[in-house]
Amino acid sequence: MSQEKEKKQDPKSALRREFISILLMYVALTVLPFLTGFACSGSL
Amino acid sequence: MGDPKPEKGTRPFNRDRRRGRIPPFRQGQALLVSWLTQDLLGRARRSGKKGTSSLTPTLFSQGFLTFAFAALTYQEVETTAFLAGNMAFAIVLTLIAMLGEVLGKDRRKADEDFVLTSPIPTFVFNSVKMVHSLLLLLLFHVGLVLAPAILGMWNSGVAYVWALPLVSLLLVGGLVGILASLMELIHKLRGPSALASFTSIVQTFLLSGLFLGSLLGLQAMFQGAQSFPGGRTLLHSLPPYWGARLAQWIVDGRDPGVFAWLLVGLFLTPFLIQGMTSVLPLRPGEGPQKRMRIPVLARLFGVGAADKGILQYTLILLGRDQAYRLRAIPLLGLPVAVVLLAMHAGISEQEIPFFFALVHNLPLAWLPFLLHFVPYATDHEGSWLTKLGPEDPLRTGRRGVLLSFAVWMLRLQFLLFLLDFGFRGFGPALLTSLLGLGLAFTILPFLVASIKELPFSQDPADLKPPELGGGPMLLAVLIPVLALGLEVIPKGLGALLCALLLVVGRTFVARSFRLGKKRS
Numbered sequence: 001m002s003q004e005k006e007k008k009q010d011p012k013s014a015l016r017r018e019f020i021s022i023l024l025m026y027v028a029l030t031v032l033p034f035l036t037g038f039a040c041s042g043s044l
Numbered sequence: 045m046g047d048p049k050p051e052k053g054t055r056p057f058n059r060d061r062r063r064g065r066i067p068p069f070r071q072g073q074a075l076l077v078s079w080l081t082q083d084l085l086g087r088a089r090r091s092g093k094k095g096t097s098s099l100t101p102t103l104f105s106q107g108f109l110t111f112a113f114a115a116l117t118y119q120e121v122e123t124t125a126f127l128a129g130n131m132a133f134a135i136v137l138t139l140i141a142m143l144g145e146v147l148g149k150d151r152r153k154a155d156e157d158f159v160l161t162s163p164i165p166t167f168v169f170n171s172v173k174m175v176h177s178l179l180l181l182l183l184f185h186v187g188l189v190l191a192p193a194i195l196g197m198w199n200s201g202v203a204y205v206w207a208l209p210l211v212s213l214l215l216v217g218g219l220v221g222i223l224a225s226l227m228e229l230i231h232k233l234r235g236p237s238a239l240a241s242f243t244s245i246v247q248t249f250l251l252s253g254l255f256l257g258s259l260l261g262l263q264a265m266f267q268g269a270q271s272f273p274g275g276r277t278l279l280h281s282l283p284p285y286w287g288a289r290l291a292q293w294i295v296d297g298r299d300p301g302v303f304a305w306l307l308v309g310l311f312l313t314p315f316l317i318q319g320m321t322s323v324l325p326l327r328p329g330e331g332p333q334k335r336m337r338i339p340v341l342a343r344l345f346g347v348g349a350a351d352k353g354i355l356q357y358t359l360i361l362l363g364r365d366q367a368y369r370l371r372a373i374p375l376l377g378l379p380v381a382v383v384l385l386a387m388h389a390g391i392s393e394q395e396i397p398f399f400f401a402l403v404h405n406l407p408l409a410w411l412p413f414l415l416h417f418v419p420y421a422t423d424h425e426g427s428w429l430t431k432l433g434p435e436d437p438l439r440t441g442r443r444g445v446l447l448s449f450a451v452w453m454l455r456l457q458f459l460l461f462l463l464d465f466g467f468r469g470f471g472p473a474l475l476t477s478l479l480g481l482g483l484a485f486t487i488l489p490f491l492v493a494s495i496k497e498l499p500f501s502q503d504p505a506d507l508k509p510p511e512l513g514g515g516p517m518l519l520a521v522l523i524p525v526l527a528l529g530l531e532v533i534p535k536g537l538g539a540l541l542c543a544l545l546l547v548v549g550r551t552f553v554a555r556s557f558r559l560g561k562k563r564s
Contacts (some may be wrong), residue, residue, distance in 0.1 A: 012077060018084045021100050022183060029107045029187055033194040036115055041198060 071164050072172045079176050103187045106137050111191035113258065117265050118195040125265045126199050127288035128279070130192035131212045132261065135284060136254045138185045138216050143223065143247055177220070185209075185216050203295040211294070214311075215287040221314030229321045240364075283310060341454045342447060344550065350435070350559040351447060357429060358444030359451070361500050365421045397472065397531050400464050404480035405527035407456050409520045411449065411484070412491055418445055419497035420504040427501035435559050441499040443557040446492045450553045453484045479530055479542045483523075485549025489556035491519075 084099050113133050117126055159169065189209045196204040223246065231239045264272035269279050279285055286303040293300040300307075342355055362368055421427075430437045430444075457477045464473035530538065 014085055015077060015081055018100070022103065022187070025100055025103050025107065026187060026190060028104070029111065029190045030194060032111055033114065033191040036111075037118075037195055037198045040119065 068165060068168045072168045072175075075159065075164065075169070075172045076176055076179075079172075080179070083180060099183070102141065103184060106141075107187045107191065110134050110137070110188045111195075113262075114192035114195045116262065118192075118199045121199065121265045123200040124285070124288045124292060125269075126192075126196065127204070127208060127211075127291050128282075128284040129261050129265045130196070131189070131208070131215065131287050132282065132284035133254075133258060134185065134188040134192065134212060135216045135219065136250055136257070137188055138181070139219060139223065140247060140250050140254070141184055142181065142220050143243060143250070177224075178217070181217060181220060182213065185213055189213075201295065204291065207291045207295045211287045211291040214290075215283055215307075218307075218310045218314065219283065222310070222317065225314045225317035225321065229317055229324075232321055232324060283307075286310070341451050344454075345447065345450060345554045347447065348560060351443065354430075354440055354444035354559065355447045355451070358441075358448045358499065361421065361423075361426055362418070362448055365423065365500070368417055368421060396467065397476075398528055400468065400473075400476055401527045401531040402524055404457065404460050404464070404476050405483065405523050407453065408480065408484045408487065409523040411488070412494070412519050415445065415449070415491055415495055417507075418495060418499045419502045420507050421500035421502070422504060424501055424503050427498045430498060437498050438495075439557050440559060442492050442495055443559055445495060445499055446489060446553060446556055449488060449492070450485060453481060453488070457481045457484075475535070475538055475542060476531070478546060479538065480527070482542055482545025482549045483526070483530075485553050486545055487519075487523075488549075489552045492556070 110130065110133055114130050117129060121129070186209060189212045193205050193208040196208050227239055227242065230242050260272055264279065269276040272279055280303075283306075286300075286307045289298070289300040289303040290307055292298040293304070342352070345351075347355065427437070427441070430440045433440050457480055460480070461473050461477040464476060467473075530541070533541070
């Protein structure tokens with residue numbers, strides 16, 4: 001049963017998940033400097 | 045029971061297969077997906093893990109580094125220096141990653157075995173190769189320049205949020221193009237071994253450049269270009285400065301002058317090299333047969349015939365192995381970096397003897413780390429030779445490593461002696477060099493005994509980092525302290541100690557792990 005489930009998995013799903021995690025990484029790397037910039041300029 | 049209903053999304057493919065052909069777009073898509081899967085998930089899958097990527101953690105750690113670099117500089121540094129410094133930092137990180145992952149040797153092998161033997165049209169293969177390289181470059185480099193671009197908003201203005209990544213991407217694209225076309229040229233002209241040497245030299249240069257450049261560059265960003273070795277002339281001749289001027293031209297309209305033409309030249313260079321490569325005839329990869337000579341210095345240890353064989357084998361493998369060179373050369377480059385930094389900082393007369401005592405012994409302090417990498421080799425099947433030999437393989441391997449490093453230490457101390465001689469004169473330079481050598485010979489057999497795996501028998505992908513707080517770390521701390529201590533003892537006593545260490549060390553090296561000795 002579990003084997004059948006694995007067979008039906010999309011081969012690109014791992015790659016898709018990977019792209020989503022890279023995108024999330026971009027978000028983190030965008031938010032961090034924004035916070036730093038605002039905090040250091042005293043607007044936060 | 046009829047045929048099962050085809051799954052969603054597979055019908056066109058089956059229809060094409062029935063007709064006996066696969067559309068080029070499908071072929072390209074499949075190739076791109078498999079290459080990306082290999083790049084992003086290949087390493088994890090080879091080691092049996094599922095769903096863990098190699099790019100995401102690298103991207104985060106290196107993205108964080110560029111963020112830290114930008115955060116240190118964005119408030120007090122002038123716009124051109126900020127743009128050039130941050131672009132240089134991100135570009136070097138990307139070039140190192142691209143050189144290792146994308147332009148690497150493994151990909152060529154995989155392409156030769158699987159892709160070039162498949163019926164894929166050349167234009168599909170080449171276009172997918174280009175899209176794939178660009179996509180990886182984009183994915184990685186955008187992550188690295190995000191933080192400097194955003195922090196640049198407070199430094200230079202909102203427009204730099206898009207201008208900095210754009211120029212940086214153009215620049216890194218051009219540089220990767222030059223590198224890739226040069227690699228192609230060298231591969232065609234001199235064969236795969238010359239290509240491996242070229243790659244490791246470039247990688248070493250980039251790694252050492254990153255270490256030294258970020259330290260000196262940071263100083264130059266705050267204090268001005270004149271504080272950088274080579275000054276304004278050197279900084280202005282580097283592509284990141286041209287990129288910074290281009291970004292300023294796009295945003296502020298500042299005339300880029302000659303730097304615009306230099307950039308045009310940079311973008312044209314890959315095409316020029318590519319043109320040359322296509323015209324040149326393909327030469328066989330094998331160079332002329334070279335006769336390997338045993339280093340004369342090895343005779344100091346009274347080596348026998350078996351020793352000569354294993355020494356030659358170990359020296360060749362250590363010298364030629366790409367994975368080893370990539371790890372070892374940057375470590376050896378650190379003493380050089382220390383000297384350069386100290387020269388730049390300016391040291392007083394009284395500090396010079398201690399400084400040279402430290403420099404002479406830094407290679408020894410790094411030795412445990414270098415020895416840690418010895419079992420890992422790109423051609424890790426190379427250890428079959430020692431496995432088949434008449435002696436215990438580990439003993440043979442250790443003997444080869446011991447003799448090779450003893451020879452290397454001799455050569456290195458001679459070079460350091462020449463450097464020291466120029467500063468302090470013959471006597472003090474000779475004494476410190478010989479003290480360093482005696483200390484190295486005495487400690488070396490104990491260090492080599494810590495090699496638990498057969499040299500050149502492990503895959504570099506399975507590298508286990510040295511333990512923090514373990515023996516190597518302790519030695520790295522103790523040796524510089526010991527070296528400084530030896531420098532304060534009186535000269536006469538120093539000479540006596542030096543002679544004693546040399547005799548003991550030479551005996552240790554000559555007698556440890558001896559081959560051909562009868563054992564019970």
